[in-house]
Amino acid sequence: xxxxxxxxxxFPALANKSYFNYGGQGPMPQRALDAINEAQIYIQKIGxxxxxVNTWIRQQTKITRAAxxxxxxxxxxxxxxxxxxxxxxxxxxxxxxWKNGDHILLSDCEHPGxxxxxxxxxxxxxxxxxxxxxxxxxxxxxxVAVIAQHLRPSTRMVVLSHILWNTGQVLxxxxxxxxxxxxxxxxxxxAAQSVGLLPLxxxxxxxxxxxxxGHKWLCGPGGVGGLxxxxxxxxxxxPTFIGWRSVVTNGQNIPIGWHPSGIRYEVxxxxxxxxxxxxxxxxxxxxxxxxxxxxxxxxxxxxYLWNSLRQLPSVKCLLANQPPQSGxxxxxxxxxxxxxxxxxxxxxxxxGFLTRTILDPNCVRACVxxxxxxEEIDQLVEAIQRYQHSTK
Amino acid sequence: xxxxxxxxxxFPALANKSYFNYGGQGPMPQRALDAINEAQIYIQKIGxxxxxVNTWIRQQTKITRAAxxxxxxxxxxxxxxxxxxxxxxxxxxxxxxWKNGDHILLSDCEHPGxxxxxxxxxxxxxxxxxxxxxxxxxxxxxxVAVIAQHLRPSTRMVVLSHILWNTGQVLxxxxxxxxxxxxxxxxxxxAAQSVGLLPLxxxxxxxxxxxxxGHKWLCGPGGVGGLxxxxxxxxxxxPTFIGWRSVVTNGQNIPIGWHPSGIRYEVxxxxxxxxxxxxxxxxxxxxxxxxxxxxxxxxxxxxYLWNSLRQLPSVKCLLANQPPQSGxxxxxxxxxxxxxxxxxxxxxxxxGFLTRTILDPNCVRACVxxxxxxEEIDQLVEAIQRYQHSTK
Numbered sequence: 001x002x003x004x005x006x007x008x009x010x011f012p013a014l015a016n017k018s019y020f021n022y023g024g025q026g027p028m029p030q031r032a033l034d035a036i037n038e039a040q041i042y043i044q045k046i047g048x049x050x051x052x053v054n055t056w057i058r059q060q061t062k063i064t065r066a067a068x069x070x071x072x073x074x075x076x077x078x079x080x081x082x083x084x085x086x087x088x089x090x091x092x093x094x095x096x097x098w099k100n101g102d103h104i105l106l107s108d109c110e111h112p113g114x115x116x117x118x119x120x121x122x123x124x125x126x127x128x129x130x131x132x133x134x135x136x137x138x139x140x141x142x143x144v145a146v147i148a149q150h151l152r153p154s155t156r157m158v159v160l161s162h163i164l165w166n167t168g169q170v171l172x173x174x175x176x177x178x179x180x181x182x183x184x185x186x187x188x189x190x191a192a193q194s195v196g197l198l199p200l201x202x203x204x205x206x207x208x209x210x211x212x213x214g215h216k217w218l219c220g221p222g223g224v225g226g227l228x229x230x231x232x233x234x235x236x237x238x239p240t241f242i243g244w245r246s247v248v249t250n251g252q253n254i255p256i257g258w259h260p261s262g263i264r265y266e267v268x269x270x271x272x273x274x275x276x277x278x279x280x281x282x283x284x285x286x287x288x289x290x291x292x293x294x295x296x297x298x299x300x301x302x303x304y305l306w307n308s309l310r311q312l313p314s315v316k317c318l319l320a321n322q323p324p325q326s327g328x329x330x331x332x333x334x335x336x337x338x339x340x341x342x343x344x345x346x347x348x349x350x351x352g353f354l355t356r357t358i359l360d361p362n363c364v365r366a367c368v369x370x371x372x373x374x375e376e377i378d379q380l381v382e383a384i385q386r387y388q389h390s391t392k
Numbered sequence: 393x394x395x396x397x398x399x400x401x402x403f404p405a406l407a408n409k410s411y412f413n414y415g416g417q418g419p420m421p422q423r424a425l426d427a428i429n430e431a432q433i434y435i436q437k438i439g440x441x442x443x444x445v446n447t448w449i450r451q452q453t454k455i456t457r458a459a460x461x462x463x464x465x466x467x468x469x470x471x472x473x474x475x476x477x478x479x480x481x482x483x484x485x486x487x488x489x490w491k492n493g494d495h496i497l498l499s500d501c502e503h504p505g506x507x508x509x510x511x512x513x514x515x516x517x518x519x520x521x522x523x524x525x526x527x528x529x530x531x532x533x534x535x536v537a538v539i540a541q542h543l544r545p546s547t548r549m550v551v552l553s554h555i556l557w558n559t560g561q562v563l564x565x566x567x568x569x570x571x572x573x574x575x576x577x578x579x580x581x582x583a584a585q586s587v588g589l590l591p592l593x594x595x596x597x598x599x600x601x602x603x604x605x606g607h608k609w610l611c612g613p614g615g616v617g618g619l620x621x622x623x624x625x626x627x628x629x630x631p632t633f634i635g636w637r638s639v640v641t642n643g644q645n646i647p648i649g650w651h652p653s654g655i656r657y658e659v660x661x662x663x664x665x666x667x668x669x670x671x672x673x674x675x676x677x678x679x680x681x682x683x684x685x686x687x688x689x690x691x692x693x694x695x696y697l698w699n700s701l702r703q704l705p706s707v708k709c710l711l712a713n714q715p716p717q718s719g720x721x722x723x724x725x726x727x728x729x730x731x732x733x734x735x736x737x738x739x740x741x742x743x744g745f746l747t748r749t750i751l752d753p754n755c756v757r758a759c760v761x762x763x764x765x766x767e768e769i770d771q772l773v774e775a776i777q778r779y780q781h782s783t784k
Contacts, residue, residue: 011436012433012436012437013436013437013439013440016437021439021440021441021442024440024441024442025439025440025441025661026440027436027440028432028436028440033429033432033433033436036429036432037425037428037429037432040420040425040428040429040613041404041425043614044403044404044405044419044420044425045404045405045408047405047413047417047746048405048413048416048417048418048419048420048614049413049416049417049746049748050413050416050741050746050748051737051738051741052741083475083659083660083661083662084635084659084660084661084662085660085661086633086634086635086636086659086660086661087633087635087659087660090632090633090634090635090659094632094633097516111636112636112639112641112645112646112647113634113635113636113637113638113639113647113659113660115646115647116634116635116638116639116647117634117635119647120630120631120632120634123630124489124630213661215440215661221432221663222435222440222661222662222663222664223615223661223662223663223666224663238512238515238516239512240482240486240512240632240633241478241479241482241486241632241633242478242482242505242508242509242512243476243478243479243482243505243508243509244478244503244504244505245505246505246508247504247505247508249504251751252751252752253504253751253752254504254507254752255504255505255507255508255511267475267476267478267479267482267505268475268476268477268478268479268505269417269475269476269477269478269605269607269614269615269617270475270476270614270615271613271614271615271616271663271666272614274615274663345443346443349442349443349444354439354441354442356441356442359643359644359645360644360645360646
């Protein structure tokens, strides 16, 4: 058995299907599942509430924060642990002291939840929101130039995804970050698709706010994500949703200030066994290879899928000219009707191939991870081909 | 074996200790632990992401929302599921359209996290915050009158706990609710200690916002709580932290409005197996008896503990004249030094009795649930007595 096949045996979700929804949720290693269950039981054994269990929870939280930090190449004290990526985006977007007339620039490829945050901030504080067209820069044009053209003197924050969740395009974050810095604009990144996929060094990228989740490319449990806040802007970002975790208290338990680290944006009781699950999931990825090695394997797999799909006369990959820079491969059916993508996705799911529909642009998204097998990709492409023949 | 001893066997945390920290976290039934683990595995089996698993998650979430609603005697569509009680408080407190000069009235017994929310709202919107003294109404005086005296023409929101977490006092919520209604003031309740303890009928109580958790008196997992919003005020409370769960989208996935129910305040991906765990925990409580039966048994147990503690010459219960109306029993040591409570709590924990220190007023809090045994209470009281003798 090859190394990768042995590695895959740790993921029960991979045993009974061909999985291409890593961008939706990653499969959990059995070790992570077991660690969660054992931690739930351990908490009952020594607690569930008391000084012994509270000490244990603090230790586990520290370990998880450190494990997350290694994946972003930052110091653990820059990390806020959240329930999901969107909570991280909310912390960053609500924590700025918005003024009447400020401007938020979004791309046209942001997740509807993030768009809704911007809309509500706009309504409450008379902030202007506009959108710059990045979807069309997938194959030609310069995303940095498009963003630059849409900046205004009143722009306070640019909100983008590092990897666009619909087309899989990887934005040149270092350049965008420099552009924002030069214009004194906060840069807030939805990193739902990039953490666990790209070999990140956030300090080098220079981004202000980077919100992510553990349950997609890192293959941790649903319900744990986080936010990186650049230490230099921490004092410019006020906590909004607040709880006992956010504050330092005095001897009478009265809050007298924010926690000095990224913990200030955390709220109250979480399910800490899930943190243990995320630490284990990260450890499993690290055991297979470094971030760079995993990324190179993802690129090898996504190029293989992209190339295979391009051989099908009935398929049009969104990415036209060069192989993907991420693990997301989106494609359309030639002459498709709107319902065709759903029909194909449902047909594939019934045969054990899990992909998903994207609404804008209307397409099918198939994701490959570093542990995706070339033979899985071959079988997916064959299934798409069969579907095409059957519907002709 | 008595019915209650058989019932207790379902809670592994109770097997190796004498537990009096229900107000911190409740022990989970084995059925709930198993249900969580099985749900985590099931999600891997049919997903973790695809249409089959998404349908299953929607069903489970619906079941949990309905189970929570039975405990509050409200319609499921008034319930928002959150990570914890404090998130619920944040939703209610940040969702009001604050204006310069508005006033928030807190009691002097609110949790530091909630105090910090009010402080930050004050800072951001020039809202005034003041505190009314309810701690001193434990044994004499009229809490409703105190609140009434501290209302101002500018008061927009009163923030109180239904059961004060430090003294265990149960506030007369129906009267307070009427007072607030008469003064056109929002009433926001921190229900951390009341859900799963009091036999609630929120519609009758008339409260606007009622934030709670599943992991204390309901004995569910950490990481799941909720918020009730009175349907008549839903459109006055805007969502603040927002995500894909909050919104209704059009065919291009663009948000076009809020979800019509309490779901509008939910954000994004949670750990849904925890929801299954909470449903199971609620089912276990319901199997033992109705909300009213459980409450009567809690009162019987807390009166027994309170009476027993009052027999100790070295102990002074905070509640002086009449037995507790909740499961929280707080007491001090006669002539105590500040460190004495911690020393006692630590000594008790080392002997397997889990209680906790409260800082203001400095005291020890021991909680009893409906399944607490009289013999456990006897042993706790003996251990306190022994401690007193040993430190003389």
